[in-house]
Amino acid sequence: MPERFTPSRMAIHCVLILFAAFYLVPLLVVVFNSLRSTEDITRAGVIGLPYDLAWSNFSDTWSKYCISQHCNGIQPYFWNSLQMTIPATLISTLLGALNGYSLSLWRFRGDQVVFGIMTLGVFLPEQMRLVPWAIVLRDVGLFNTISGLVMIHIVQGISFTTLFCRNYYVSIPPDLLKAARIDGAGYFRIFWRIVLPLSPPILIVTVIWQFTGIWNEYLYGVTFSSGEHQPITAALIALSARLSDAPQYGEQSAAVLLAAAPTLLIYLVGGRYFLRGLTAGAVK
């Protein structure tokens, strides 16, 4: 049905466009400023159009910039974040799927209690786990390593992924499994043949949310790593702290854009799943 443009409709669009501008301004500012020279930004302010395109901001930020005495640009931290996020996302999603499957379809005594405790893990603030993690990481020798952060994000992520997958798997009809079990299929066979083929929607949602959450995480990164081992969020803060006396807005904007790019791209491509995860996680 084509929309008819009555005055009230126009008013609604006007309000929505104003709000859209409010949401888009920060993104546009970063995109524009990543193409402006720092002198231009310092003189004319952060809100402005890029007149002479300073593409060098990106190459400088990527490989030349100095962050806490290391002058390799933002690049090593970007790779750190990828090396941390990809394994942590995949492993925590796999374990969450297995957990969700065990808890929803292979019920055992006390499974509700177990699930309740794991759900609490979603809400427990990170501050409650900093000291124990510091001790554990020191004792297993993973302090200031990417592997240490991967381990943290896997253990932390299981609560979340289990919650997602379990809530999805409870809707699989138990009769389907009963039939499979009568045919002699065991735990793995049922998972592989029945549950996994039904799972792509929830697995995509879980992967998207885990990737976004882990990539964007800051507190663990800054607490348990330093220098060249930091993920990109921590590096960004270190960068702006170092530059607070003589800010380099152009290069910093390029850095911010590079740090935000992976999750923004995932959001643009998988927005539908993003929203589904949101409603599934929060309302149910």
Next chain:
Amino acid sequence: MTGRELRDRILPHLVIWPPILISCAYVLVFSAWTVWVSFTRSTLMPEYSWAGWRNYTTMLATRNWQIAYSNLFIYGICFVVFTMAMGLLLAVLIDQRIRGENVYRTIFLYPLAVSFVVTGTVWGWLLNPTIGIQKLMHDWGWTSFRFEWLIDRDKAIYTIVIAGVWQASGFAMALLLAGLRSVDADLLKAAQIDGAGPLRTYFRVIFPTIGPIFVAVLVMLLQFAIKTYDLVVALTAGGPGLASTLPTVVVYDFMFQRGELAKGSAAAVMLLGSLAFVLVPYGLYRYWKRRQGGAHA
């Protein structure tokens, strides 16, 4: 025992239990551990000599903690009220079967995919009087324009509200919109037949039926406010001075900058207490709702 039996009987247990046990232990043991440390004399290194409630009383008496909590109060209330109001307004507007709905939704929700570090950094620029919005207004000729919240002790906390609302209102919009769309069509038809106008329908029929979703969003936002950390670090670093500090910032400060693990842990436990203050009543409410629903069904 044959190999097949081994595979079917033993192996599943080896796969099922470790992740379940690890994540339960993670929740219970790590929490207990932090609580324990909060009752010790630990400073730079954890040690386990008993200190009683001393860390708690000391923390409660520090200026940092008092400022942090009054800030959390201001920030929590403003953040939740404005986020809910904006989310609801946007949800209702989009609910009018607007053309380009997907475009609007994508725009309103993208901040959720961006890290707080990025949000805080960018809002820090926009709100910085010498290069941000104030500078723009001055360049446009409105030289008396003042917007210096970022460097104003009394206003700095509100800059975190602005950035927080920017990041979270799309989230509220999405959930409330899903709620609005879930209202029974028959109910709406009945309201229409009764001659209720759109405004009346919203206030008398739709909002009351999605009450539980309001509560859910409210609780999510409150716990989100209590956990806010990265945003403050990136936007104001708790400053000027201590003016925009929050409990999470104080926890980190004591644990890892002052080397007061026990006091920091006590602060973390109190933070958990505030979270429980929000989540426990909600949990009970959900439980009560479900029992009530069960009784009706």
